Amino acid sequence: MKRGRDSVAPLWGEIVKLRHKKVLTAYLFLSIPLLFFAFIRFYPMISAFYMSFTNWNIISPVRKFVGLSNYVGIFNDPVFMISLFNTLKYVLYGVPSVIVLSLALALLLNNVTKFQSFYRLIYVMPYITPIVATSWVWRWMYQKPPTGVINNFLSFLGLPARNFLMSTTEALPSIVATTVWVEIGYCVIIFLAGLQNIPKEYLEAARVDGANRRQLLFKITIPLLNPVIVFLSVMETIMFLRIFTQVYNMTDQGSGGPLNSTLPLVLYIYQKAFKSFDMGTATAATVVLFLMILGITVLQLKVLNRRVQY
């Protein structure tokens, strides 16, 4: 009895000590990562906001607070407005194409059993290769008739030659096509995983009730896939909003040409920051990009929450 009571106190002490030790261990484990997130992620973000209100450039680092004048400046800059408009075009052409094509592909893949992973493997290859490499390959394929393999194929089909990247109207859609080719693999994998998560009983039950293929697809499969469609649309929208590498590598001297017809927002930011060294203007443009991405993400959360209701 006595012994038992004596041993309770040190045991309590042990537990408290252990708890302290665990708390201290946790903080120790988190110390470097927290410093990292504070100094490499959080502080630069604040810094970018701050810089967008100054007239700072890297050559003469005299910071002066200029209020909203960088923002007024970019919205009065025709080149910025072109880049904003082009970015919206990338999103509007690109996102529906990627989603529709990859959904169709995933549905087809879901029909077959043999070679399914083989096809998936081939579709995802462009997604994992360096965009710089694929951009140059496509730039080579988009060349004029005697050398461009796509134009040769068109003439083989009896179709007229196209200018592709050399034309102010065709360059942007050409870059979108390359990007769609890159992104399809990613979306097919996610769609396929979503399709395989749909309980077979739902489809069986509908089939027993006499639903045909089209009804199964539009009344059961696609509605159940809705969260995946929303998720991928948001991911692809953000990806197209941030488009840079393809444009830099597929246009002459990375200019976003011809005549700014392919210039996206991020390339505008790059040119302002690292060609004209106008950090104030460039950071103001990054804040605009940030707000657009934030808006899309909030919209996604709202839409997804609404879906959960029923």
Next chain:
Amino acid sequence: MARSDRMVKLVSYIVLTALAIVMIFPFFWMVLSSLKPFREIYRPYLFPKSPTLANYQKIMSASLFPRWFLNSLIVALSTTFSVMFFDSLVGYTIAKYSFPGRNIIFLFILSTLMIPTEMLIIPWYVMSSRLGWIDTYWGIMFPGMITAFGIFLMKQFMETIPDDLLDAARIDGVSEFGIFWRVALPLVKPALASLAILNFIGNWNAFLWPLIVVSKPRMYTLPVGLATFSSENLMHWELIMTGATVSTIPLIIVFLIFQKQIIRGIMLSGLKG
């Protein structure tokens, strides 16, 4: 019913194969072009008449491609090991320890996912030029040493480890770090492998930040080197395609070896929605 099923299957295979050819063709064209001598490169036929490896010799001896290859390897491997270690350590700590501020810390880390890289690049550049990080490996690597997404992922997997297992190790006198390193980490190997490979690919392919933080050609990564080399040799498509092949082949090899982990990693990244 069975007949129409067979029809659907047949049509599916035909369409899938046609699209597979479209997807794979640019790779064929890249490799075929890299095997053509310069006098054949502007000729409109698919296969080289006199295939040659001369372009590869040229690229390996007369350009900095071998060096860029090495740079990319160093950068991609170092960031991947760092991400594997720190992301799993943080994920483990948040999943398995209770301490004041745990939820706030987790939310703080997750909230950094909202910040687009493009917004941070200018402050990073200013920071790097002040601290002398321009044209260094550290300068290229530091933004990717720890990732919020990886932490989120590892936390999910660490949560599935039973506490009893960790407590048993504690009673056996294993140190707190030892429990993480020798008990928890081996249990999440598959997830860790997927995270590692996707990170390797991402860092191998990264373009915007290396383009900005590096100005000396000797410090270029492969994508930056390829972009610069290509715009300097615009008429020599056979060399550009050779460079593109050289930067793609290692990834195709990694991909073929680790395809399971890659596909799973992509699926996991889709789960975060």
